[in-house]
Amino acid sequence: MKKNNILKIFMALLLFTGCTSDFDTLNTDPTKVTELDSKYLFTTVEKRGALSNWGIFQLMQSLYVNQYAQYWANSTSYFGSDRYTMNNGWIEGVWNEFYSEHFRVLNQIINDPDENVNRIQMARIYKAFMFQRWTDNWGAIPYTEAASGISKPQYDTQETVYKDLIAELEDAAAKLNPEKEAGGFGEADLMYNGSAEKWKRFANSLLLRIAIHISDVEPELAKTTATKALAGGVMQSNADAALLPSDPTNREATNAIHEIAYWNEFRMSKTMEVYLNGDKLGAVDPRLKIYWAPVAKRNDLNNPYAVANFKGIQNGLAVEDVPNENVGAYSNVGPFASKYSYDATKQEYKSLDAGKALPMFVFSYAETCFLKAEAALRWNIGGDVKANYDEGIRASMQQWPTERTGTYAGPVPTDQEINDYIAAVGGTIDQEKISTQKWLALFPDGFEGWTEFRRTGYPDFIPVPAPDPSAGLDGEFISRLAYPEIEKNLNSNSFNSAAKLKDHMWWQTK
Numbered sequence: 428m429k430k431n432n433i434l435k436i437f438m439a440l441l442l443f444t445g446c447t448s449d450f451d452t453l454n455t456d457p458t459k460v461t462e463l464d465s466k467y468l469f470t471t472v473e474k475r476g477a478l479s480n481w482g483i484f485q486l487m488q489s490l491y492v493n494q495y496a497q498y499w500a501n502s503t504s505y506f507g508s509d510r511y512t513m514n515n516g517w518i519e520g521v522w523n524e525f526y527s528e529h530f531r532v533l534n535q536i537i538n539d540p541d542e543n544v545n546r547i548q549m550a551r552i553y554k555a556f557m558f559q560r561w562t563d564n565w566g567a568i569p570y571t572e573a574a575s576g577i578s579k580p581q582y583d584t585q586e587t588v589y590k591d592l593i594a595e596l597e598d599a600a601a602k603l604n605p606e607k608e609a610g611g612f613g614e615a616d617l618m619y620n621g622s623a624e625k626w627k628r629f630a631n632s633l634l635l636r637i638a639i640h641i642s643d644v645e646p647e648l649a650k651t652t653a654t655k656a657l658a659g660g661v662m663q664s665n666a667d668a669a670l671l672p673s674d675p676t677n678r679e680a681t682n683a684i685h686e687i688a689y690w691n692e693f694r695m696s697k698t699m700e701v702y703l704n705g706d707k708l709g710a711v712d713p714r715l716k717i718y719w720a721p722v723a724k725r726n727d728l729n730n731p732y733a734v735a736n737f738k739g740i741q742n743g744l745a746v747e748d749v750p751n752e753n754v755g756a757y758s759n760v761g762p763f764a765s766k767y768s769y770d771a772t773k774q775e776y777k778s779l780d781a782g783k784a785l786p787m788f789v790f791s792y793a794e795t796c797f798l799k800a801e802a803a804l805r806w807n808i809g810g811d812v813k814a815n816y817d818e819g820i821r822a823s824m825q826q827w828p829t830e831r832t833g834t835y836a837g838p839v840p841t842d843q844e845i846n847d848y849i850a851a852v853g854g855t856i857d858q859e860k861i862s863t864q865k866w867l868a869l870f871p872d873g874f875e876g877w878t879e880f881r882r883t884g885y886p887d888f889i890p891v892p893a894p895d896p897s898a899g900l901d902g903e904f905i906s907r908l909a910y911p912e913i914e915k916n917l918n919s920n921s922f923n924s925a926a927k928l929k930d931h932m933w934w935q936t937k
Contacts, residue, residue, distance in 0.1 A: 465536045465546060466615035469553075472529045473617050474680070476557050479671045479787045483524065484683035486517040488873055489693060492564070495905055496866075496876030497698040497888050500740040502691065502757060504749040509742055510891065511898035511905050511928065519911035525561070530554065530574035544604055545611040545623055551599040552630045555592045556789075559637060560874045562588045564908045566932055569921070582921045585933040592637055593652050600630040600659055618669045618789060628667050631659040632795045636875075639798050640882060642805060643936045653802045657809050662795040665826045669789035682785045684764035684871060694750070694757035695719045698889050700739030702867060707887070710851035713824055713840035718870055719758040732838060743891030762838065763827055764871075788872065793823035797865035804861065816856045816864065817849050823868035824848075859885045881906055884937040903929045 478484045490508045493499055501509035508514065536542055536550040562568050562585050570588045572580035583591075603623040611621040619625035638653035662668065674680035687693075695718075701707045703715040711734055721736035730736075738757045740750060750757060764785055796819030799809040809815065824840045840848075852864065862885035869876045880888055881904075894900055905928050914922045 465532075465539070465542065466612045468532045469536065469546070469550065469612055470615045470617060472532050473553065474671060475524070476529050476553065477671055477787070477789045479673075479683055479789075480679060481681070481683035481686035482679075483521060485687050487521045488871075489684075489687055490514075490517060491873075491908060492877050493871060493873030494693075494696075494742060496869075496873040496880065497696045497742050498870055498873055498876055499693045499699070500696045500742045500744075502694045502740060502750050502754040504746045504751055506692065507895060509744070510893055510895045511743070511900060512895040513898075513909040513928075515909070515912045518908060519913055522911045523913070525557070526569065526574055529557065533557075534574050543607060543610040544602060545607045545621070545626075548599040548603045549612060549616065549626050551595055552626060552633070555595050555599075555630075556633055558588060559592055559633070563640075563874065563878050563932065565910060566907055566926065566930070569918075579918045579920060589637060589641055589933070590648075593634065593648075596630050596634045596637070597652075597655060597659075600627050600634070603627050603630075617671050625667060628660055628662050629669050629790060631656040632661040632790060632798070634659070635661055635795065635798045635802065639801050640878065641934045642801075643882070644934050650806045650808075653806065654808055657799070657802070661799070662790075662792045665792045665822055668792045668826065670786040671789060672786045673784050675784040682764050682787060684760055684787070685785065688760045688764065691754045691759070694754060694759060695737070695739040696889075697739040697741040698886070699870075700737060700758075702863070702886060704734045704737060708852055708863075710848055712867065713838075713844045713848055714867065714870075716838040717761055717763050717824075717827055717840075719761040722756060722758055741889055741892065743893055745893035748893075788826075791823070791826060791868065791872075793819045793826060793868040794865065794872075794875065796822055797861055797868065800856065800861050801858070804856070804858065812856050812861075813853070816861060817853070819868055820849050820852070820864055821845055823864075858883060862886065880904070881932060881935050882937065898928050900929045905929070906931050906935060 474480060475483055478488050489499075490506060494501065494509045501507075508517075533550045533554040537547055537554070539547075558568075558570060562570070566585045567582045568585075568588065569580035570583040570591070603626055605623040608621050608623055611623070613621040615621075619629070634656040635653055638649045638656060641652075642649040673682040673685075678686070699718070703712040703718070705711040715734070715737055716732045719737055721731045721733075722738050740757050796815050800812050800815035800819060802809040803812040803815060824845050827839070852860065854860075862879050862883040866876050866879050866886050869879065880886065888904060890902075891904070898905065907926065907928060907930060909928065910922065910926065
């Protein structure tokens, strides 16, 4: 298939950039990358910029944000990130890759006067997507001067970054031109195959996300931005979701979660367990058997998907309490990323290799529905609160077995199951209900799941029992990541050395 051919080119480019990363920069323009066609460079950025490669996914998403979103928990004592211990090597590796490679490639495309107009706008939109995640990890970051050839780029405040992202997205979405698609990225665009209309909906959905993020600190700007995003056109169905395909024939391009699940280094969190099994919400969530695998040889082997067969680990356990060798007593990822089957003869669950081919979500239609629900709740725009809330739940449950998700063959909720669940968690829709269901639907996007909790205080996270004393959190949940040490050494004039892990984001009022 053509997509797989593009993924193979992506891997070749990855190897090329890795082999040349140590060349003397005296003979290299720091704002330029190779003279390859920009569409192939964009493929690499699109794939790794969303952390869909298993190596970079583990370092940033699995070991940090997915744990701080309390989606999953460490199951091995040799990782301390669940207890808020910062590992500079992990953080620095991802930070350096993004600033020295990905942002530089996007800037080259954006600043090329001879480049196709749609390529420029898509690069701007994807850069905004990546920087929104980046600032939500750290707060103040190099932004305006980033990847521009300036050796010590100035740090911009998060407020500055957010307000520029709004301007960038509004302008880029307006300049996308369907008539120029022929010279665009085409099949090298793994998400949308170069469709200007799909990219516009992605841009406006991202703009709506940003508006909701700042709704408590800049309510008027947030409302104005949300109104523009909705008028410009956001995602309309699961067919609009931003997905990145996986290549099951190449380990470097397989589904990242499927790959790392084999390592037995994390399991479902206790927080996820109690929200999915009915303990917190009074109804068993049909997504329990999509997100997570039943634990082998537990209570009801004749009914493998019985609620009692799903077990989570509390985040941030002391070293002596982490399961380690007893990891099999807790739920690994389910068929959304790693196909599981039940062998009644052996009374065990097996992961099938077909999960390697499952795509990874970048931005879902379900999230868009919950953003619209909150916009309706706050400002009476974007439609009916409950209609958007219900649609978000339904979209989240139906997004996995669609044609776009390829080989998914796990348990599919019936319409009756979905309707019964929506009725059970319905009633008067308030911020807590929207944020809780949004958090469940965002899984496994720990970036946004963590942000939702920091921004609203929902859902009800379980306190971390054994935080690293050096984190200095004083009983609070973590609010940001530590900056890499290299910034203290090489960019000390701009670097904010006083930032603490408990310091709130600009938009964080809870």
